[in-house]
Amino acid sequence: MTAWRTDGGTAIDRSRPLAFTFDGRVIEGFAGDTVASALLAGGVRVVGRSFKYHRPRGLWGAGVEEPNALVDIAGGMPNTRATQALALEGLVVRSVNAEPSAENDRQAFLDAFSRFIPAAFYYKTFMFPDWHLFEPRIRQMAGLGRLDETAARPAFAEQINHHCDLLVVGAGPSGLLAARNAVRAGQRVVLCDDGRQAGGSLLFRAATIEGRPGAEWASDVAAELEQAGALVLTGTTAFGIYDHRLVGLNQKGREGAPDRLWRVRARSIVLATGAIERPLPFGNNDLPGIMSAEAALIYLRRFGVVAGRKVVLATNNGLACETAEALAAAGADVTIVDYRSDARSPAGVRVLEGLTVTTAIGRAAVNAVKLSDGTILQADTVLASGGFIPTVHLYCQAQGKLDWRDDILAFVPGRAVEGVEVVGAAAGHFGLPAALAEGSGRDFGIVAAWPKPGAKERVWIDLQNDVTAKDVELAVRENFVSVEHVKRYTTLGMATDQGKTSNVNGLALMAELTGRRIPEVGTTTYRPPFTPVPLASFAGARSGTRMAPLRRLPLENLHRAEGAVFREYGGWLRPAFYGAGAPEERIQAEAKAAREGVALFDGSPLGKIEVIGPDAAPFLDFIYYNTMSTLAPGRCRYGFILTEAGNIYDDGVLMRLDDNRFVVSCSSSHVAGVHALLEEWRQDRFDRRRVFIHNATAAMATLTVTGPRARALMETIGLGLALDDTALPHMAVVSGVFEGVAVRIARISFTGERSYEISVPADRAAALWARLRRAGEAFGASLLGLEALMILRAEKGYVVIGKDTDGTSRPMDFGLTQPLERKKVEFIGRRSLITEDATRSDRRQFVGLEPVDGEGVLPTGAHGIEREAGSVRSTGYVTSSYFSPALQRPIALGLIERGLSRMGDVIELQHLRDIRRARIVPPCAFDEEGSRLHA
Template identity: 60%
Template sequence: MTSFRIGRQGEPAPAKTIRFSFDGKDVTGLEGDTIASALLANDIAIVGRSFKYHRPRGVWGAGVEEPNAIVDIDMPSAVRNARATTTPALDGMVVRSVNAHPTAATDRHAFLDRFARFIPSAFYYKTFMWPDWHWFEPNIRKMAGLGILDPTAISVERADQVNEECDLLVIGGGPAGLFAARTASEKGKKVIICDDGFHFGGSLLHRQANIDGGDGPAWIAATLNVLRDRGVQLLARTTAFGLYDHGLVALNEIRPGKASSRLWRVRPTNVLLATGAIERPLPFANNDLPGVMSAEAGLSYLRRHGIAVGRRVVLATNNGVGVETSRELADAGIEVTLVDYRSGRRLMVAEGSKRVAGVKLSDGTRVAADAVLVSGGFTPTLHLFGQAKGKLRWDDDLLTFVAGDPVPRLSAGGAAAGSFGLTGVFESTARALASFGLTPRAMPKIVGRDTDYGIVAAWPEPNMSGRVWIDLQHDVTTKDIELAARENFVSVEHLKRYTTLGMATDQGKTSNLNGLALMAQLTEKAIPEVGTTTYRPPFTPVPFTSLAGVTSGSLMNPPRRLVLENEHFAAGANLREYGGWLRPAWYGAEPEATAINREVRQARDSVALFDASPLGKIEVLGPQAAEFMDFVYYNTMSTLKAGRCRYGFMLSESGIVYDDGVLVRLEENRFIVSCSSSHVPGVYALLEEWRQDRFDRKRLFIHNTTADTATLTVSGPKSRALLEAVGLGIDLGDKNLPHMATAWGSFGDDTVRISRVSFTGDRSYEISIRADRAKHLWKTLRRRGEAFNATLLGLEALMVLRAEKGFIVIGKDSDGMTRPMDLGASAPLAKKTAEFIGKRSLFTEEAQRPDRNQLVGLEVVDGTQPFAIGSHGVESTPAGKRSLGYVTSSYFSATLNRPIALGLIERGAARHGEEIDVQHLGQIRRARLVPPCVFDPSGDRLNG
């Protein structure tokens, strides 16, 4: 191969010269070059090494079909496994080949090819099982893969994400796509057209044509002007890589001068596939040598970049498009020897070591050549059609698969529909548009000779001499497919996985059909009987930054913020995320443990102020509200009186505890579900699901008012005195407002709801007020609280206070197996007669096992350090240690001046007083099982 630049004949050639490095070698190109075209212009034949055998490989194609020219880019930004054929060459770029050490030209692993006969497809399944796969795994994994990931490389520019909709999305900007966009836009339709190339035009950028009295570039320019005037959105360098459920099409746009891509999520009414077709290789020995290239690519490099891929070129073809290509190359002054399979002659072997030196033909003739261009026919690019669950149909005249039965709102035109001449391109596109109710006003007029496809079969055959490559990217030969057939891997999906044919980034673009054709002959079937593999997105690799967009870090799952966040900051709060909310963990500049202990002691001795606004406040209203509450709660709730509260569990259908909390009954037909802060969305969804499934939606209504209302908690022995000093317009005495009661009061001009519920075990009041009025109430509580030695209470101290009382946190002191009986709540199961969610599951053998893990307290027997959360209770058995459960919560209690813990331990409720071993990271400690509540078990302080 002797490639060189002869001057551009298609696109204008800017004078600016660019320089970059490839494998440490200086490369000179012109602005507008791809990496591949610049390498060809500098006569760099070996651009990479094959995946398994490390054979030298050169540029094969000119677009996304390229299987060989995969490169890593280190500057100006780190990009891995980029296709050199679709990546623009930039000044100062640092490029290196993949799967080559140290360079593609001097790869030290090239010796592997000498052992090819011993390492056919799936050899690793048979070779490395004895004596132990793990002996070989590290080195195999080290050699696997293509590009080398740099863990220190950080993308500094995040990708944009755009949501859009349109009447027609045209995928492909060649003649078919441009014609379709023009037709739809003239009907007043909103149109988006995308193309993965640098410029719109497709094959007209490198093939001669006369349309409507002008050449191809003139027709392209005129059509684009019309589309711009009509407001059509033109997206160049944009690949439609996936077609998903509900008509969503995902596009990846590479933006000039930007380090990141842009992700488009488009929901079109109709989609036209004008995606073209991919030229297939021809099978002959050594058909992977550098210098063997797609004929279409050879013409593209000549017309678009002014590069001749060789001085003496052999062009082998089995179709009329390839013959036309040979004429265009010859007209440009390239010496071309045509081998037309339709006349009987065929290629048998490419000769040369590291690049093409000549070919041998079927009639014994040897032809000296420095490049071999091949055209084995065209395969319509129907990956997106397959992703839309479209089925392919075999066409005996075209010798390829085409789109089968129509898919609603999706159609193909041009080469994607099997039309390889310009007249057929426009006619098939018109038919596709007609399926959407769009008829062009006039058809483009083609002047001159049109292409006659006229293809003959040139499939790989069994027992071909030499090494005939089917999949260039994965080193799959005809012999590998024959081996798969002998070992009965004849299903196309088995063949794909056994041989790696058409896997990874290639997705079968150049290899699939030749592989299927050979398997058909080996199994004595027709090609369509063998079937096709499943096309899956993405069509081409998509940068992770594009998929992530800006939704990373806090933007991926933004924490919810308290309306009083600024007040907490001003008070010295240290904020952490709890259940999706950014909340105070503790207050003050002192060490965390010191601050938590101080807050715990003050809360027990005087009074604590706590922002409980994230607690769920979901209102349930209507004549069926009480019946609904009985159904969604494990406990009976319909007997609750107005103005009273009751603690209860919600279960999943499998009887697992989903959430707990206090239910407030304001009126006969009005309840407030106070659920865990982190479970509000889930509980709301659960309530709404069962309302729609089982109840009358005209007699039951649900409103999530969590964000509308702030809840401020005042807890401790002096809580009543503090609230009386504040003045809430209500008698706070035990007779008027006993524990687990609720009433309406006032603060200034605002109505407030006051509930006597406690998560600390002390007398507590929850005051609910309009969120936008909470600031004044909070400041008043703080100012009045100074006289009572009030403390601000962070969530860490609250966790200690609740653990001292044995109060649980769902998801922390329960797991995916915990049922309410495991937490000591067995009475409702025995007494409740009404149906409720999960009831049936509580009577299963599993739910009734006597050896289930149950909630207990764990007292430290040895030492003064708390147990590690997650430590396992263990017992010794003849087979070794066995887990008895684990520690769920563990703290140092400043109230008791000792460690406390909760856990789920096997048969724990019946084993109070028993000592067990507790193991963590190999260390064994001793614990005594005790009741969960270790502070004020009589509950006297609730009314203190």
């Protein structure tokens, strides 16, 4: 055992021991340990296997930068970094990409064939004779962790939207100082850090701030922030910056609780994200036992674990000296191999100046290193410090551009980004902020230590994806000189750590190979998320009704009292039919009663989206396929709304109340979507000071009176207006009064009968419904459910979007060509309607279908077929099919190829194994002249 516990460790509670298993082996630790720190203390050297060659890998880092120690934790936590997973009693932890264990992986033999499987070998090897011969086995070998299929479904993750004046990312000294200054200036502040407590480097590096130890100062400042009302989120990673300074935060759940997703919009952002230590390139630098020097310091001071007994610390900078001193003080035998010739010698530590490590020696783990002068040093642990890389990911996501600094050999934020400030190590300042620094500070002085071409041993650039210097040389030799191309050809930086430790060394090697400077090579694109975020967090509470909340009518209880049978339609719980008995008989009876007398229907879910303003008319001309600006006040017009692809998105009636006020009455299931579409285009193309949108759907109920006796019933309920065809013709809208409250009455019909839609404030709907029910008794008024309504509209050939259309339906498929031919102004989808696909002669078109085989109602979904050379192909399908009580025969609607030009043709339809025959007819099967609308 090379590592051991000391008496220290500020993150652990030694009074609370715990145990878990790793690959079946019992690992002991303490509350506060990470899985990684407990493994290190327990002497586990091989924690995983590399992706490609299955080489043994040990711990490299102590945080998000860790490329090797990915583990599966039973219970639904695959591919988790052991450095970020809290050790808990009874955890069952397994290494990934290894079988049966990381220590003894049966696929380790692959490394012996590494010379035959260099970068991109799969592109060249498996094309012959046929990729599909190799694909199943390759897919089986691909991937890292495995999902625990026995794990319970993740609990619903909470999602929080938050606004603040200042968001500070990173609770190290610079972040704490920025947050404290803002709070004292009266700003609303959010401070987040991926550590379990505020402090950052102050938790493991020695510092004195304002007369107090650094860790104590950090704790005091965090307490001051919380007391002042700031939101301090520990265990929380800012994983992405999006448009308009929207920042996504992933807050780790504690003790099995799900992660929480924060969406924070801040007036300004301070990035104090720190820096990541870079590996040193030398032969076999991937062996277990080779670790980041800073990680070793973290394990020592935070978890009380000394990484090794005989330690070689290789460094090209001065920040690693603190690690050497601390390990030596803890009892380790430490030798510094300092690449610099003028290095400072820490007390009690042997220093070899001006030398470099050329090769690590060992098989399953490092046991010695060879130096540039030929010296071999025995070592059970090698700590490497190749400098520090500022964590600029979020800055780059905010469209920041990087500059190269030769004095620190790293990329740093360059141009200013509005509303974003980068401070501390993230900006390339590796000492304490000037306002806090006491004493001489830290000596960073760095010399270059980049990978060199032509090395005899393998020098590992990307540890997780097994990318070596030779792979980069091969890519450049094959003329991949763009950094983005090299990334994809070699998979450099494409592992789950996203190249946090590998990218700059890869860029330096490319620069050497192509005769360029590192900044000329450039960097790859930084994309969110910075670290993986559980999918459950993105899903949040969206499952079942949480995913699609069930919407309810204001009059649901009254409908239930009337014997309504409810079903879900487009997210709304609505009466399908009323009364006991066979459903089909009840539905037929309701449809028949509406045709012969009068019926009452609750149409409250219909859209009631108001569009107001001096530019409302031209705005709606752009939104609709039809011209709407010519609509007179007090009138209504039916129209289509299209997608940008020219497909029908919604249909409905537009009401014009006055010159500058319209009501979009869209389909019930599309209200939210149409509202979002209107708002999107208002913001994109129109002056937001001249167009305003208000969705009043939920605030208003709509009750419909329909049937030949509808006018007679309406005249008895006292709405304070005339209902004759002169005062209120079909497709007109007027205002009335019910019990002192203004109501809107529209002559709009979805049944083909004279109909009145009364829109009333939702809290007065019950009173209006009661009045209609009482008045209706004298007229034999029936109740109309949605199933009967579907029959009535199908008899008239009225379309239901999403039922009688599909994702390719366009207006011309319904015979509506005039707007495209005559409309002069631009509208959504216009250009898509003149494409080759839109003007094909064999498009599926909306028609009626009349069964001619005497076998009853056509099955919905049955396909029209044509037989060609012994084969059968689909020419369309039945979209709606019913038995019509008014016509006493089956009717159907469908989308059939060239249907509008084939009226009268008899076609075959196939449903499962049954063959049916039907005649193509116009969609309207009842009252083609529309006389009943005025009866």
